[in-house]
Structures are given as structure tokens and as C-alpha cells.
Amino acid sequence: MIRWVLQGILRDKNRSLFPFLVVTAGVALVVFTFGFMEGIFMGMIDSTANLDTGHLRLVNKPFYDEEHLNPMDRALTGQNETRNWLIANSDPKIKWAPRIRWGAIADVPDENGETRSQTPIIGMALDLLSPDSRELERLDLKNSLLDGRLPEAAKEILLGYELARTLDVELEQTITLLGQTFDGGLATDNYTVVGFVRFGVFAMDKKMALIDLADAQDSFYMEDTVTDWLGFLPSHVAYKDYKNFKVALQSRLSDLILHPPKDWAKDDIPIVMSVLDQRNLDNLVNVFEMIKKIFVGIIVLLMVLVLWNAGLLNGIHRYGELGLLLAMGQTHAKLVWLLGIEAFAIGVLGALAGSLIGGGVVYYLQEVGINMGDAFAQTGMMMNDVMRGRVTAESFLLGAGPGIIASVLGSLFASVALFQRSEANLFRELEAG
């Protein structure tokens, strides 16, 4: 019987094409929009993670509590021991990178060595020089470099391009960083400005400087010490799963607290966060999830309305056929059931086609991307210039499922009219032809 129904659907393009197209369009829209939103959203999360927070972050609680002050004296020593512990105790998918958040005054001298300009900067130190470091890719530094080059030797510094303008420095000029040492003393060191970077986030372009991790450890007397351990997950891991990785690692932390690296301070307390716990991103996730639900709801509602009408038209178009079935002894319930199967089949076909179309576009965005160039530079969001989509199983489910449901619901609403149809007039109706 189901094969029979399918044959009918395939042969009678008149009655199935429209509902099929509606479902296809609706599903494609949902799959595409979700994939697109996910892509942008994940892009944002990834940018934040790469620049600032990691997908996971291990940090000393006393440091984190006063993070805005850059209390470098509360950084964690025992770099190698900590790294080894992290590798041994966390999911092998996570790649760990040590970083130092530092703060300093940047002083630019004139020809006579007098201060020409001065400004406080916030900085990040990361492994820029080891050949196997992935940090350059994470910050997409090659593409973000507006002018100059990447550091190649010790004591070279990259500046946010707005910061460079404020300081009025030129490439290959030497500037002095005045900061605090690990034990509270004054640290000064000279760096050569080698490049200007656009991070794409105004606050960072205005204040941020990047130096090599080893240089920072030398300048600020932080031998074997870092402020942050950032953990990076492959991009196919959905943000919803970050929490699982975090919880897994948290459950191992007591071991690190009980058996800390030997140089740790007594009151060092490592904590683990995910990117979503920081910069208010969890709120954004909630809003995002809500928008998704509302969006699906609206699309489904629209689809149901359209399909309901299509179902009514279909019912009129096939009045004779349905009446015939009643005359031939089909019960009303069975008839509605048949129409339901039909709608289900159309829903499945439409959902397939819609998923292919929507998913195809998103896949293109994911693999190739649309270069939006400067369009995002002004927005202040942490976002890449290349707009990407993201193919996720969820967007397929959220697209295809409601598409099928809408098709069946629409048809069921329409067939309520069938229930009111009495057999008594069938002969007359059928004669009328």
C-alpha cells in the first residue's frame, strides 16, 4: 500500500509538486540559516578562543580572580611538568599552548632617547618562534599582518595597528616595555617593532601587542612560568560539547592539586574553564539557542499554514478520488491515515531535497567561505573576514524533522474536512464528476 501511495505521488506531479517544493524550501531555509548562523557563531567562538581564552583554559585561581590587573606574580610555574600533566590527563584531541598575559607601559623614544610617546598596553606572549608552534595559524597572523613581517628573532614585537598609530611608531623601531617582574620589581626591556596587526576587534587593535613566550619569560623574569594554559579543540567539535571536555578535565584536577609541580606555590589552585564561561559567551549561546528555536518555530508554522492550504486544495482536486475510496468501503480514519502517509512521504522527499540544497550551500561556505573583506572590521565582533557556514547534524535534524512534521500536520488539518464529509452524497457528488 505504501508503494502504491508513493507511485501516486511520483506520477501525479500536480498534487505533490507544490507541497514538495514548500517542504524543500522550508527545510533548505532552516538548514542553511542554521548552518550559516552556526558558522558565524562558531567563527566568533573560535576567534575568541584562539586570541584570548582557548576552548579550554587552565589558569591559577588567584590570577583569574584579579585578571584585569595582570597579577603576573600569580602565574603558574613548572611549565614542563604542567604541560606533561595536561597531556596525560586530558582528551588527546585537546592541543595545549602556554601563554602569558602581560601588561606594560610602552615607551617610544625620539632620536635623543627622550620619551616621545607612552601608553599602557596589554599583551599576550605566545610561542611565535618554534617551528612546530601552531600559534601563528591560530591567530591567523599571516593574514592579519597589515604591514611589516612576523617575528623571526628574539625580542621582536607585533603591535595592533591602532596602537601603533597611537604610539606613532615605525617598523623596525625599538620601543621599551616597562612592566612588573614576577616578584614585583620593575622590568624594562627593549623590543623591535616588526609588524602591525589587525585583529579585527577594535579593543585589541587599540591595545594589544604580541611577543614571543620565551621573550616574555626573560623580560618579566618568569622563567618556567606562564599565566595561562589554553586548550584548543579541533573545529569540528561543537560548542555544546566543550562542557564535556571541561568537566572531564575538572574531575582530574584534584589530582593536580594533591600532586602539584614542585615549584608551585602553596596557594596555587588551578581551575579549568571553557571559552563559554568567559567574556559572557554563555549568555550569547543562550540567546543564540533561543533565536534558533523561535526561527524553527516560525518556519514550521508558516510551512504548516501553507501545507494546510495545499492540502485543502489537494482535497478539492481529488474530491472524486477520495469520495470513491469512501464508497469503496474505506473508513474515514483509514483515508486520513493514507493521506498522512502520503504527506509523510512528501515530507521525507522534500526534507531530503531541502537538506541537500541547504546543506550544499552551507558546505560551500564551510569549505570555501565568502570573503566579506572589510565588512566586519568595523563591527567590533571577534569575527573572521571570511564568512563561513558549518554543516552540523543538528541543523539537518532541526530542518528535516520539522519539515516532515509540517507536511503531515498540514495534511491532517486539511483532512479534518474529510471527516465531515458524509457518504450519503457520494453518488451525487461522483455523478457530478
Added chain:
Amino acid sequence: MNNIVSIDKVAKVFRVGDEDFTALHEISLDIEPGAFMSFVGPSGSGKTTLLNLIGGLDQPTSGSVFFKNVKLGELNRTALAEYRRKNLGFIFQTYNLLPVYSVYENILFPLLLDGNKESAVRRSVLDMVDSVGLSDQIKKRPSQLSGGQCQRVAIARALVKKPELILADEPTANLDAENSFQILELMRELNKQFKAAFIFSTHDEKVTKYVNREVGLEDGRVCWDKRRNGSGSFE
């Protein structure tokens, strides 16, 4: 009582606006198994109304319709649907074939509705196609057939489940004389072959030549009830 259908003082009153309109006045009729008969009468005389009542498509206002001693008035909607599915075949003036399905599939359809598997009933469908002389049209769609051929498909569809009763409302009204004769001839043969009772409603005088019994209706009353005698003429 071994009649296939008994109509016992059946009246049908329709409410039209504020007025009652009596379409059938306390009609009583017995129809024997294997009958080949027609209801004749002018338009509005109640032929279709009577077929509706026999087919369980409508309920009488008073009186009862029995199918083999089962009172249709006591069946609920589902049971009536089952009654039609199991015992009745319908033939319509406008054929009412399913346009997207082939001749073969249209005839197969009632068997599928009854829960049969195609493979199990293919033989009987093909035999049925053969009985109505459409073996070489089997793959065609209704739109590719003539009116006479369509009505043959409809007859085959009505008979394929081997029902005991076929109800045909004006089966020849859309056909020309030649085709009408052929269709009537075919139905008479099938009546003999399958032992199913056929009840027609018709204006068509040609039908008179074929039936064994003719019930004349006028204004919802039976005016005559003639049966063909041994020598072939009505009495």
C-alpha cells in the same frame, strides 16, 4: 428469507429549508441473489436515493434495509464501510477511475484496500482484465481509454473482489448506443459467470432489453415491478 437485499417499508424524507421532502414513500422490495435488475423512472423519482440506502451510504428515515438478514441501520459507520468493502461493488456514470494509475492498478486497488499483497492477487486481477476484454490495454492510463473501455475497467474493479452485489447508478448514461449494448452484454455475462446480483438505476430504455427484472419508480413510489418470464417477455 434468503434474499440478498430486503427493503422493508423504507421511507426517505429530506429536509429542504423548512420543508420536508419525501423522496421515497414506504417502499418494500425483495431482491434475490444473482438478480440482474434495474430501477427505472424519470429524473427525481428516487432511484439514486434507493441505491444509496442499499449501499449503506445513507440511512432511511423509517423502515429498514437488510443485507442477507443484517439490518444496515444497526451498523455503525465503520461497520458500514466494512460492509461495502466486503460485499459491494460500485459502478458510476462517470467511471471514477483513478487517473494516475494504470488499468491494471485501478483493478488491483480494491484488493489492496482489503489488505491483499499484490503478488498474491496478480492472477485474479489479470483474469478480471481478461474477462472485460482489456488484456492489451493493461498498462494504459484512463485518459488513454475510450468511455466504453473506462466503464469496462470500472466493471472489472467492481467485480474483482467477487462481491455478491453490484450497484450501478446510470452506468450507460455517458455511453453511446453501441458501447451501451456492449457494456450491458458484458455485465449480463459477468452476472452469470460470477453470480453477483446487479442493480442498475437508469433512464435508458436499452437497459430494459437486458435485465431480468425492472422496477418502475415514480415520485418515490414503486409503480410496477416486472420480471421476465420463461419465454423472455416481461409480465
